[in-house]
Amino acid sequence: MTKETAGAQPGRDFIRDIIDADIAAGRNTDVVTRFPPEPNGYLHIGHAKAICLNFGVAQEYGGRCHLRFDDTNPTKEEQEYIDSIKHDVRWLGFDWGPHLYYASDYFEQLYDWAEHLIRAGKAYVDDLPAEEMRAMRGSLTEPGRNSPYRDRSLDENLDLFRRMRDGEFPNGARVLRAKIDMAAGNINLRDPVLYRILHAEHPRTGKKWCIYPTYDFAHGQSDAIEGVTHSLCTLEFEDHRPLYDWLIENLPAPSRPRQYEFARLNLNFTVLSKRFLTELVREGRVSGWDDPRMPTLAALRRRGVPPAAIRNFVRSVGVARANSVVDVAMFEHAVRECLNKTSQRRMAVLRPLKLVIENYPIGVIEELAAVNNPEDPASGTRRIAFGRELYVEAEDFMEHPSPSFYRLSPAREVRLRYGYLVTCREVVKDAAGEVMELICTYDPATYGGNAPDGRKVRATLHWVSAVHAVPAEIRLYNPLFNAPDPGAGGDFLADLNPRSLEILTQSRVEPALAAAGQGEAVQFERQGYFCADLDSTPKRLVFNRTVGLRDSWAKARASGG
Ligand code: ATP
Ligand code: MG
Numbered sequence: 001m002t003k004e005t006a007g008a009q010p011g012r013d014f015i016r017d018i019i020d021a022d023i024a025a026g027r028n029t030d031v032v033t034r035f036p037p038e039p040n041g042y043l044h045i046g047h048a049k050a051i052c053l054n055f056g057v058a059q060e061y062g063g064r065c066h067l068r069f070d071d072t073n074p075t076k077e078e079q080e081y082i083d084s085i086k087h088d089v090r091w092l093g094f095d096w097g098p099h100l101y102y103a104s105d106y107f108e109q110l111y112d113w114a115e116h117l118i119r120a121g122k123a124y125v126d127d128l129p130a131e132e133m134r135a136m137r138g139s140l141t142e143p144g145r146n147s148p149y150r151d152r153s154l155d156e157n158l159d160l161f162r163r164m165r166d167g168e169f170p171n172g173a174r175v176l177r178a179k180i181d182m183a184a185g186n187i188n189l190r191d192p193v194l195y196r197i198l199h200a201e202h203p204r205t206g207k208k209w210c211i212y213p214t215y216d217f218a219h220g221q222s223d224a225i226e227g228v229t230h231s232l233c234t235l236e237f238e239d240h241r242p243l244y245d246w247l248i249e250n251l252p253a254p255s256r257p258r259q260y261e262f263a264r265l266n267l268n269f270t271v272l273s274k275r276f277l278t279e280l281v282r283e284g285r286v287s288g289w290d291d292p293r294m295p296t297l298a299a300l301r302r303r304g305v306p307p308a309a310i311r312n313f314v315r316s317v318g319v320a321r322a323n324s325v326v327d328v329a330m331f332e333h334a335v336r337e338c339l340n341k342t343s344q345r346r347m348a349v350l351r352p353l354k355l356v357i358e359n360y361p362i363g364v365i366e367e368l369a370a371v372n373n374p375e376d377p378a379s380g381t382r383r384i385a386f387g388r389e390l391y392v393e394a395e396d397f398m399e400h401p402s403p404s405f406y407r408l409s410p411a412r413e414v415r416l417r418y419g420y421l422v423t424c425r426e427v428v429k430d431a432a433g434e435v436m437e438l439i440c441t442y443d444p445a446t447y448g449g450n451a452p453d454g455r456k457v458r459a460t461l462h463w464v465s466a467v468h469a470v471p472a473e474i475r476l477y478n479p480l481f482n483a484p485d486p487g488a489g490g491d492f493l494a495d496l497n498p499r500s501l502e503i504l505t506q507s508r509v510e511p512a513l514a515a516a517g518q519g520e521a522v523q524f525e526r527q528g529y530f531c532a533d534l535d536s537t538p539k540r541l542v543f544n545r546t547v548g549l550r551d552s553w554a555k556a557r558a559s560g561g
Contacts, residue, residue, distance in 0.1 A: 013262075013318055013319035013320065014262075014319070014320070014321060015053065015057065015230070015232060015260060015262060015319055016057065016060075018230070018260060019031055019057065019061060019230060022229070022230075023061070028229045028230075030063050030064075030227075030229065031057060031058060031061035031062070031063030031229055031230065032058070032063050032064055032065075032066070032226070032227050032228045032229045032230070033054040033055075033057055033058050033063070033064075033065045033066070033228060033229070033230055033231075033232060034054060034065060034066040034067070034068045034101075034223065034226065034228050034231070035047075035050060035051050035054045035055065035065060035066070035067055035068070035089070036068045036069075036070045036219065036222075036233075037067075037069060037070065037085050038069070038070045038071070038072075038073065038076075038077065038274075039069050039070075039071055039077045039078065039079075039081035039082045039085060039203075040073065040076040040077050040078075040081060040274060040278075041081060041274035041277060041278055041289075042081065042084050042085070042088070042277070042289040042290075042296040042297070042298050043084070043085055043088045043089070043296060043297045043298075044272050044274075044277065044294075044295045044296045044297065045265065045267065045270075045272070045295050045296075045297070045300065045310065045331070046264055046265040046266075046272040046295075047297070048092060048265075048297060048310050048311075048314055049264075049265040049314050049317065049319075050232070050233075050234070051089055051092055051094060052092075052094075052311055052314040052315070053232055053262065053314075053319055054232055055089075055094040055096075057230070057232070063229075064096075064097065064099055065094070065096060065099070066096055066099040066100070066101055066226055066228070067085075067086070067089060067096040067099065067100050067101070068100075068101040068102065068103065068222060068226070069082060069085070069101070069102045069103065069104075070103050070215065070218065070219065070222075071102050071103055071104050071202070071203065071204060072103050072104070072212050072213055072214065072215060072218045073212065074198065074200045074201060074202040074203065074212065075198065075200050077202075077203055078203060079203050082203070084289070084298060086100075087298075088297040088298060088301075091297065091301060091307055092297065092307050092310060092311070093307050093308075093311060099226075101222070101226060102204055103213075103218045103219075103222050104202060104204045104205050106218070106221065106222055106225055107205060107208075107209055107212075107213070109221070109225065110213045110217060110218060110221055111165065111211075113221060113251050113252075114161065114176055114194055114195060114213075114217070115158065115161065116251060116252065117178065117194075117250065117251070118154065118157045118158055118161060118176075119154060119158070120250065121154065121179065122178060122179050122180075122250055123157070123176055123177065123178050123179055123194060124147075124149060124150055124151075124152050124157050124176070124177055124179055125149065125152065125156075125157050125160040125161055125164070125174050125175070125176055125177075126147050126149045126150070126174065126175050126176075126177050126191075127149050127173070127174050128147050128148075128149065129172075130172060133147070133175075136182075137182075137187060137190050138182070138183075138187070138190065139187075140187070143182065143183035144182035144183065144187075144190040144191075145182060146182050147177075147191070150179065150191070160174065161176055161195075164176070164195070164197055164210075164211050165209075165210070165211050167199070167210045169197055170197070170199070171197050171198055171199055172196075172197060173197060174197060175193045175194075175195060175196050175197070176193070176194045176195035176211075177191040177192065177193055177194060178191055178192050178194055178243075178246070178247070179191060180192070180243075180246060186239060186242050186243075187239075188216070188239055188240050188242065188243045189242055189243060189246065192214070192216055192243055193214050194213060194214055194216070194217040195211045195212065195213055195214070195217065196211065196212060196214065197210060197211050198210060198211070198212050216240055216243055216244070216247070217247065219231075219244070220244040220245075220247050220248050220257065220259070221247065221248075221251065221253065223255075223257035223259075224248055224251075224253035224254055224255050224256070224257055225253075225254060225255075227254070227255045227257075228255075228257045229255075229257060229258070230257070230258060230260060231244075231257045231258065231259040231260070232259075232260055232261075232262060233259060233260075233261055233262075234261060234262060234263070234264045235261045235262065235263055235264065235321070235323060236264075237259065237261055238261045240259075241259050241261070244259045245259075261321070262319050262320065262321060263319075263320050263321060263322055263323045263324060264323065265314075265317060265326065266323070266324065266325045266326065267295065267325070267326050267327075267328045267331065268325050268326070268327055268328055268484040268485065269328050269479040269480075269481050269482070269483070269484055269486070270295050270328055270479075270480070270481065270486070271295070271481070271486050271487065271492055272295055276487070276492055277289075277294065277295075277296065279493075280294070280480075283493075285493070285496060286480070290302045290534075292475070292477055292533075292544050293477050293479075293480040293500050293501065294480070297310070301519065302519070302533065302534055302544070303477065303531070303544050303546050304339075304519060304521050304529060304530065304531030304544055304546035305335050305546060305547075306335075306338050306339065306342070306521065308338050309334050309335040309337070309338035309339070310334075312334050312337070312338060313330070313331050313334035313335075316330070316334065317330075325485075327553065328479065329551075329552045329553035329556070330553045332547045332551070332553065333551055333553035333554055335529070335546065335547045336529070336547055336549070336551055339521050339523065339529040339546065339547070340375060340523075341375050341376070342373075342376070342521065343373065343521040343522050343523045343529055344372045344373050344379060344522050344523070345370070345371065345372060345373055345374070345522070345523045345525055346509065346510055346512060346513050346522050346523070346524055346525070347370070347384065347417065347462045347463065347464055347509075347510050347524065347525050348462075348464065348472070348474070348507060348508070348509040348510065348513065348524040348525075348527065348530070348543075349391045349392060349393050349462065349463065349464050349469070349507060349508050349509075350393065350474055350476075350504050350507045350524075350527060351393060351394040351395065351504065351506065351507070352391035352392070352393075352394065352464075352506060352507065352508050353391065353392055353393065353394040353396075353397055353435065353437070353438065354389065354390075354391060354436070354437040354438070354466065355389070355390045355391065355392045355422070355437070355438045355440055355463070356388060356389050356390075356437060356438070356439050356440065357388050357389075357390070357422060357440050357441065357442045358425070358439050358440070358441060359441045359442065360387070360388040360442055361388070362388060364387065364388070365385050365386070365387045365465075365467075365468075366385070366386045366387070367383040367384070367385060367386075368383070368384050368385075368386050368418045368419055369381040369382075369383060369418070370382055370383075370384045370417075370418050382512055384418065384465070384510055384512075385465040385467075385468040385511075386416075386418075386419050386465060387465050387466070387467060387468075389465070389466035389467065390416070390463045390464065390465055390466055391463060391464050391466055391469060391508050392408070392416075392438075392461050392462075392463045393461065393462065393526075394435075396408055396459070396461050397409065397424070397435065397438060399427055399435065406458035406459045407459040407461065408424050408438065408459070408461065409424060410424050410425075410426075410427060411423065411424065411425075412424055413455075413457050414457050414458075414459045414460070414461055415446075415449045415457050415459065415460040415461070416449070416460075416461055416463050417449070417460050417461065417462050417463065417525065418448075418449065419442075419447075419449060419463070420442040420443060420444070420446045420447060420449065421442065421443050421446040421449065421451060421457055422440040422441065422442045422443075423440060423441055423442075423443075424438050424439075424440050425439050425440055425441055426438070426439035427439075461526075462524075462525045462526050462527075464508050464509065464510050465510075466508075468510070468511055469508035469509060469510060469511070470508065470509055470510075470511050470513065470514050470541060471506075471507070471508060471541070472507045472508070472509045472513070472541035472542065472543055473503060473504065473505050473507065473540065473541065473542045473543070474503070474504040474507045474530070474542075474543045474545065475501060475502070475503055475504075475533065475542065475543065475544050475545065476501070476502040476503075476504065476545045477500060477501060477502075477544070477545060478497055478499055478500050478501075478502070479497055479500065480496065480497055480500045481495045481496060481497055482495060482496075482497040483495035507543075509524075509541065509543070513532075513541065513543075514538060514541060516531070516532045516536075516541075516543075517532065518531070518532050518533070518534060518536060519531050519532070520532065521546060523549075524543075526549070527545075527548070527549065528545050528546070528547055528548040528549050529545070529546040529547050529549075530543045530544060530545050530546060531543065531544055531546055532544075
């Protein structure tokens with residue numbers, strides 16, 4: 001795999017070139033696409049790429065995009081997933097209008113087409129046990145061998161297939177296979193399975209069926225029924241395309257869709273396989289599908305990532321035919337870019353250290369004007385209380401500062417944001433030698449943060465007023481995995497980062513944050529972008545860190561990395 005860099009021409013790609021050519025040549029007038037999730041899990045950021053592509057293309061060409069649930073595997077599919085998928089696609093900013101479909105809508109039609117193939121001598125019922133069938137399929141270097149049931153009569157095939165439908169046989173007893181070519185170079189053409197027996201209740205069709213079409217038999221035919229023109233899927237389906245075409249060509253399909261494949265989105269330090277994500281949830285390694293450390297859309301929403309950031313990210317990655325791994329730092333960069341423009345600034349102290357200004361009058365509170373968002377002058381200012389007792393960030397103080405540490409230390413003067421210059425006079429410690437409090441003085445002539453004599457300080461600290469600040473729990477997230485390619489060593493669970501969640505319970509935030517709506521992004525000055533979590537209540541504020549401020553992606557690019 002190559003490392004992907006931002007597409008040279010975002011919004012232009014080989015898929016759009018193909019569509020342009022199809023329209024120019026008169027092969028298509030309308031553009032119809034579909035997003036076809038299997039409802040066996042929540043959508044993740046990889047799906048966002050497919051959603052943005054399918055819905056985006058339809059929008060650009062004045063066509064339409066269907067949301068179609070690929071619900072052919074009732075043992076793994078659930079209504080909860082259907083509901084979450086609809087919610088997430090809408091949240092991402094797309095609308096399927098009246099075009100909501102289910103592969104299960106077509107079960108009757110697909111069944112008829114299976115009989116059509118049997119009657120045409122192009123499908124047969126096979127009784128071989130699964131392992132034998134697999135063994136006879138051959139390999140990349142060896143051709144397959146014909147099943148002894150391959151030459152059953154047409155009538156016997158029809159009779160058996162109908163009895164399969166009627167529930168006469170147990171799971172796995174028989175399958176319906178296409179009769180193509182057991183020596184085909186492409187293994188997908190070696191008499192692929194079209195129907196299997198599965199006595200399982202389906203979320204939508206209930207007990208009506210006990211045979212279910214395979215993905216290959218359902219997918220292209222559903223496309224044809226819906227008049228899909230461009231069936232866009234990921235590269236792993238490339239080898240299925242000859243079968244896709246064979247089925248369409250051998251059935252009385254009402255339209256002629258074409259399949260095109262593009263590269264999946266892969267992110268380092270992230271797993272995007274639904275199987276793995278399901279395991280994380282089932283095994284309780286995360287709190288649920290929307291645990292903010294997950295790469296699901298539900299988790300990103302909860303974490304405070306705006307949908308526009310996901311769309312921008314997907315656009316900057318582009319659509320290519322070569323597999324690649326995108327740096328998760330590029331995603332975080334897109335999140336920061338978006339939040340920087342829109343989020344209000346607030347002050348919050350994550351790990352508080354008391355700071356007492358001994359020469360500040362007792363009982364006096366000043367209201368200082370603080371800028372809400374320097375990127376958006378219309379957002380105005382707010383008033384924040386300043387008084388004798390404040391909290392500052394514990395890590396902004398060092399008793400014995402290293403040469404590169406310019407923040408607070410004994411006898412050093414720093415600026416308190418929007419306030420005054422203060423100098424540390426005394427460090428109060430407990431019996432164990434732990435720093436408990438800083439005693440400082442302020443210079444009343446430095447209101448607003450500047451000294452009339454022009455003397456400079458090298459650091460500006462954020463702070464909150466001790467009497468006004470509100471306690472809050474703050475959840476800091478680190479990557480869920482500490483290996484760039486989780487699972488490369490065999491067990492992806494072994495690569496879980498034990499420090500992916502850090503919970504701070506002593507934090508203090510400015511009172512304006514008590515009113516922050518769930519999911520509403522704010523920047524905690526000098527700390528990053530945060531939002532109130534689902535668990536937050538007026539009595540107990542809980543904030544998620546969406547993303548920190550340090551942008552390693554922008555930095556790497558600026559230095560030519
Ligand atoms: P998994 O392989 O993890 O089970 P999936 O691809 O089977 O996921 P589907 O519900 O079938 O999940 O996916 C719906 C659509 O989203 C498909 O067209 C699929 O190709 C696309 N898709 C899934 N993962 C990605 C990804 N990482 N990048 C781009 N598109 C993706
Ligand atoms: Mg799939």
